[in-house]
Amino acid sequence: MSVRAIVLAAGKGTRMKSARPKVLHEICGRPMLWYVVASLRDAGINEIVVIANPEMHAHLEPFNVQTVIQEEQLGTGHAVQIALAALKHNTNGQILIAYGDMPLVDAMTYKSVLDPICHPEEHPQGASRRTALALITARMPLPSNFGRVIRRNGDGVERIVEVRDASVNELAVDEMNAGIYAYQENDLREAVAKLRNDNAQCEYYLTDTIAHLVDSGKYVAPVTAEDHRAVLGINDRVELAIARKQMNERLCAKYMLDGVTIIDPATTYLEPELQIGRDTVIYPNTSISRLSEIGEGSTIGPNTRLSNARIGDRSVIRESVITDCTLGNDVAVGPFAHLRGGAALADDVKIGNFVEIKGSKLAKGVKASHLSYLGDAEIGEESNIGAGTITCNYDGKKKNRTTIGKNVFIGSNSSLVAPITIGDNALTGAGSVVTKDVPPGERVAGNPAKPLPKK
Numbered sequence: 001m002s003v004r005a006i007v008l009a010a011g012k013g014t015r016m017k018s019a020r021p022k023v024l025h026e027i028c029g030r031p032m033l034w035y036v037v038a039s040l041r042d043a044g045i046n047e048i049v050v051i052a053n054p055e056m057h058a059h060l061e062p063f064n065v066q067t068v069i070q071e072e073q074l075g076t077g078h079a080v081q082i083a084l085a086a087l088k089h090n091t092n093g094q095i096l097i098a099y100g101d102m103p104l105v106d107a108m109t110y111k112s113v114l115d116p117i118c119h120p121e122e123h124p125q126g127a128s129r130r131t132a133l134a135l136i137t138a139r140m141p142l143p144s145n146f147g148r149v150i151r152r153n154g155d156g157v158e159r160i161v162e163v164r165d166a167s168v169n170e171l172a173v174d175e176m177n178a179g180i181y182a183y184q185e186n187d188l189r190e191a192v193a194k195l196r197n198d199n200a201q202c203e204y205y206l207t208d209t210i211a212h213l214v215d216s217g218k219y220v221a222p223v224t225a226e227d228h229r230a231v232l233g234i235n236d237r238v239e240l241a242i243a244r245k246q247m248n249e250r251l252c253a254k255y256m257l258d259g260v261t262i263i264d265p266a267t268t269y270l271e272p273e274l275q276i277g278r279d280t281v282i283y284p285n286t287s288i289s290r291l292s293e294i295g296e297g298s299t300i301g302p303n304t305r306l307s308n309a310r311i312g313d314r315s316v317i318r319e320s321v322i323t324d325c326t327l328g329n330d331v332a333v334g335p336f337a338h339l340r341g342g343a344a345l346a347d348d349v350k351i352g353n354f355v356e357i358k359g360s361k362l363a364k365g366v367k368a369s370h371l372s373y374l375g376d377a378e379i380g381e382e383s384n385i386g387a388g389t390i391t392c393n394y395d396g397k398k399k400n401r402t403t404i405g406k407n408v409f410i411g412s413n414s415s416l417v418a419p420i421t422i423g424d425n426a427l428t429g430a431g432s433v434v435t436k437d438v439p440p441g442e443r444v445a446g447n448p449a450k451p452l453p454k455k
C-alpha cells in the first residue's frame with residue numbers, strides 16, 4: 001500500500017477575520033495544522049504534502065512536511081490540482097485528502113476512511129463497482145454550514161452539495177461531508193481535471209469530484225463517523241473556542257489515564273507533549289505549557305501558570321507563575337511567587353509569597369520565604385534570605401551578579417548591591433545596604449554595611 005496525504009491549508013480563512021492564516025491559529029498551544037499532521041503520522045502516513053498560501057510558507061518549516069504553494073485560492077479542487085501537479089503519478093497509489101482546519105480528527109478516523117480503498121474486498125456494497133473514493137460523513141444537528149451528502153438509494157454517495165448551492169430539500173439533509181477523503185490516485189487525477197467553477201462561490205470544489213466519479217460508473221463509499229463533534233472543521237473563532245475545549249478535555253483525559261489527578265479539567269489548560277508523573281495533583285485554574293515536565297507526587301495549583309518548567313518529585317507549587325525554570329524535588333513555591341529567566345532551584349528549596357526570582361541558582365535547602373527579588377544571583381546550600389531582601393542587580397547600565405555562600409543569614413530588608421560576594425557563614429543585619437564583599441564568617445550591618453564587633 002502506498003498512501004500519500006495532501007493537506008489543504010491555503011484557504012484565506014476570511015471567517016476568522018485575522019491577519020494570521022487560519023490553520024496557524026492555535027488550540028491548546030499548537031497550530032491547528034500541527035494536530036492534522038500529527039494524526040496523519042499516527043495513522044502511518046509519512047509522505048505528507050501541505051498546500052499553503054504564500055504568507056504561510058515561512059511558518060511551515062517546523063512541520064517537517066513537503067509544501068506546495070497555491071498562489072491564488074480558487075477552491076479546494078484547485079488546491080488538489082496544484083498538489084497533484086507537484087506529485088509524481090503513482091498509478092497504483094492512494095491519496096488521502098484532509099483539510100488543515102480539522103485538528104480534532106484522530107488517526108483512527110484517517111485509518112477508517114482508507115479501509116474501503118485499501119481493502120475493497122471487505123466492503124461488499126462496493127463490490128459490484130470499483131470503489132474510487134471513500135469519504136467521512138456524519139449526522140449533525142441542523143442548521144449547519146457543512147456540505148450535505150446526497151446518497152443514491154442505499155447505494156453509496158451520489159454527490160455533495162455546498163450550503164450556498166443547496167436547495168431547500170437538500171438543506172434538510174442532516175448528513176454532512178466532514179472533508180476527509182481517500183481516493184484511488186488514478187480516479188482522483190481523472191476527476192479533478194473535470195472540475196468547473198460554475199457555482200455560487202465561483203470556486204473549484206473538490207466535492208464535485210464525487211458526481212464525476214459516480215457519472216463514470218464508479219462507487220463512492222460513505223464512512224460514517226459516530227460523533228460529528230470529532231470531525232468538525234474550524235471556520236471562525238466561535239468554532240475555534242469549541243474545538244479548544246474539546247481538545248483540552250481529550251488532553252486532560254489522556255494525562256488522567258496516565259495517573260495524574262486533575263481536580264477540575266474544565267479549568268485546567270494543558271497541551272500535547274507534556275510530561276507529568278503519576279500521583280501529581282493539579283488544582284483548578286492552572287495552565288501547563290511549552291513542553292513542561294513535572295515529576296511524581298507533586299502538587300500544582302490552584303491558580304498557577306507553568307511554561308517551559310521542569311519540576312521534580314513531591315514539589316508543591318501554589319498560586320504562582322513559573323517560566324523557563326528548573327526545580328528539583330521537594331521544592332515548595334508560593335503562594336504568589338514569580339520564577340523566570342532560567343532560575344534553577346535545587347532540592348528542598350522553599351520560596352514563599354511575593355518572591356521574584358530571575359536567572360538565579362539556589363542550592364539545596366535555600367529559603368526565601370517573603371517579599372524578595374533575587375536576580376542574577378547564586379546562593380549556596382542552606383542559606384536563609386530574610387524578608388524584603390533585594391539583590392540590586394542593575395546599576396542603570398548593566399546587570400551584575402550576586403554570589404552568596406553556604407549557610408549565610410541575610411537579615412530582613414537587606415539590599416545587596418551587585419556585583420557582590422557574601423562568604424560562607426556570613427550574616428547581614430536587618431536593613432543593611434551591603435556595597436562591599438563580605439568575607440566568610442563576617443557579620444555586617446548598617447548603611448553602608450560595616451563589620452560588627454567580633455563576639
Ligand code: UD1
Nearest residue numbers: 008009010011073074075076099100101146147177179233
Ligand atoms: C469544505 C467542504 C464542505 C465540507 C467542509 C468540512 C468543499 C468545497 N467544501 O467547506 O463540503 O463540509 O469543508 O469542513 O471542499 N483551502 C485551500 N485552498 C483553497 C480553498 C481552501 O487550501 O483554495 C483549504 C482551507 O485552508 C481549509 C480547507 O481547504 O483548510 C477547507 O476550506 P474551507 O474554505 O474551510 O471549506 P469549507 O467551506 O469549510
Ligand code: MG
Nearest residue numbers: 101233234235
Ligand atoms: Mg472549513
